[in-house]
Amino acid sequence: VTPRVRDIMNRQVISITEDEEIRVAAKRLLKDETNHLPVLDGSGALVGIITTYDVSKAVVTDGKLRQVKDIMTRNVIKTTPDEPVDVAAQKLEQNNISALPVVDATNRVVGILSAIDLGKLFGGRR
């Protein structure tokens, strides 16, 4: 049976809003030991994604960039709980990205699938 995204995704989602400072995003990424934060609007809909890669832009541009909306990606590549894992894995590889927000039928973020989670498919071979 093909595993689905729901079998390996991370259901705890830490997010941020687009008007927050980049510094706040950096602190949240570091505290949660992750590289990705979905960006939600006031009503909880997904409007973008920000990663440590984007935060690195703030280091190169010397403080000209101030808020999440200045560096986030708006056109988000997503997945759903039912999507077969191999399809989701190919989305990551073909776009050179390392996480997909998992959304339900109403575009609410219900989890996040990181490329790291693909390691769960290989069981306890130890």
Next chain:
Amino acid sequence: VTPRVRDIMNRQVISITEDEEIRVAAKRLLKDETNHLPVLDGSGALVGIITTYDVSKAVVTDGKLRQVKDIMTRNVIKTTPDEPVDVAAQKLEQNNISALPVVDATNRVVGILSAIDLGKLFGGRR
């Protein structure tokens, strides 16, 4: 047949030395569209790894951190070309990291295996 790291690893390795400025590391990460840079010493041996996650620390600490050695991780989790992919994938997942430098028998970096590369295992299912 179990695929090996050599079957999916990236053989082009962009690296950095530990005395470079963090700004230089950030520029190199962005230009190469990657989150990881192995840190090599003057003779080409692996002495650490720096990622966009580490660079984000520079955003939170306001310029007190200046060089790669101030933020890099020295105890690097590695892999080899012969390692079975499932063993490498579990190293990523169990340590919550998204890349493993690939080293040969003399500890020379010959490639890098990113969690994103695991997507190559799932073929052209489209």
